[in-house]
Amino acid sequence: MIEKLEQIENGLSVLREAGRKNEQITMNLVGILNSFESRIGRLQDTILPVYHETETLRLKEENVEKCLKLLDEVMGYYNVSKEVGLLVRSGPSSVPLDDYLTALTSIESAVKHFQKNNSQSVELENLLDLFNNGGDALNKEFREILTRHSKVLPAVAILEMIEEDHTMEENSSVSIPEHVQSDLKRMAEWLMFHNYDSYMNVYASIRSNILLRSVQGLKDYQKASSLTMASPSTLSALPSPSSPLPRTKFRLDSTKKGRLQYAIEKRATKMLQRASGYSGMGSRKSGKSINKNQRT
Numbered sequence: 001m002i003e004k005l006e007q008i009e010n011g012l013s014v015l016r017e018a019g020r021k022n023e024q025i026t027m028n029l030v031g032i033l034n035s036f037e038s039r040i041g042r043l044q045d046t047i048l049p050v051y052h053e054t055e056t057l058r059l060k061e062e063n064v065e066k067c068l069k070l071l072d073e074v075m076g077y078y079n080v081s082k083e084v085g086l087l088v089r090s091g092p093s094s095v096p097l098d099d100y101l102t103a104l105t106s107i108e109s110a111v112k113h114f115q116k117n118n119s120q121s122v123e124l125e126n127l128l129d130l131f132n133n134g135g136d137a138l139n140k141e142f143r144e145i146l147t148r149h150s151k152v153l154p155a156v157a158i159l160e161m162i163e164e165d166h167t168m169e170e171n172s173s174v175s176i177p178e179h180v181q182s183d184l185k186r187m188a189e190w191l192m193f194h195n196y197d198s199y200m201n202v203y204a205s206i207r208s209n210i211l212l213r214s215v216q217g218l219k220d221y222q223k224a225s226s227l228t229m230a231s232p233s234t235l236s237a238l239p240s241p242s243s244p245l246p247r248t249k250f251r252l253d254s255t256k257k258g259r260l261q262y263a264i265e266k267r268a269t270k271m272l273q274r275a276s277g278y279s280g281m282g283s284r285k286s287g288k289s290i291n292k293n294q295r296t
Helices: 002-090 097-117 122-149 155-164 178-193 198-229 232-237 248-278
Strands: none
Touching: 002 097, 002 122, 097 122, 097 178, 122 178, 122 198, 155 198, 178 198
16 A cells, blocks of 8 residues: 555656646747747838838839830820821822821820820920821822722613623722722721811712713713614614504514613612712711811
């Protein structure tokens, strides 16, 4: 019994010694953690000001870059008239249409900048004059190209198209070339967007004049053909009403004339329908970039 008590006491002594050692280790760890926390706090106090200063410098650098970019852009607006002035003054007939329209777009952007930021600038007046002159030149070029490629249709060609049911596009001798149509369309879109509406009157006037002259030529041709058929030599060859000879040829000519008239009417209806669909060479876009009336 005594031996068991001694063993128990020895075990308790060992446990007490182990507890004291654990407590000592715990205190040491707590001291280390406190020291580490203190060092981190000092490091944070040192790093945070540096971080904030670095962020401030980064923002300043971004602002400087933006300012330089804006300065380059503004300086570019001041150089627009020098860069594209000669091209615009030479007119759209002397340069590719794409280059000419691009030059007008550059002028338009510069005008918007000066109207927003410096409406009293002399450069704005120069750009407006250059832009308006370029628009007038483009309008004039539209008229000249349309006039140059608009041709009166011969009566024979009209009759052939009616009888054979050909379209204008299929007859290359009378239609406007595709590349010319494309240029006219782009010109019309630009003129429409910038309120140069007079081009529509020009188009209507030129094309209607060509149409009327073509129709008048067809009428004259039919009239001449009728007079030829009704000449004395032809009439003397026709049988009299009391003659027993058949009048087959006369009846055939009348039938053919009726078919031709019907074909003309049908074809004219189709052409009018197509013309109503293509009367506007460019779709109207809402708004305008520069008021044409702002001439100085």
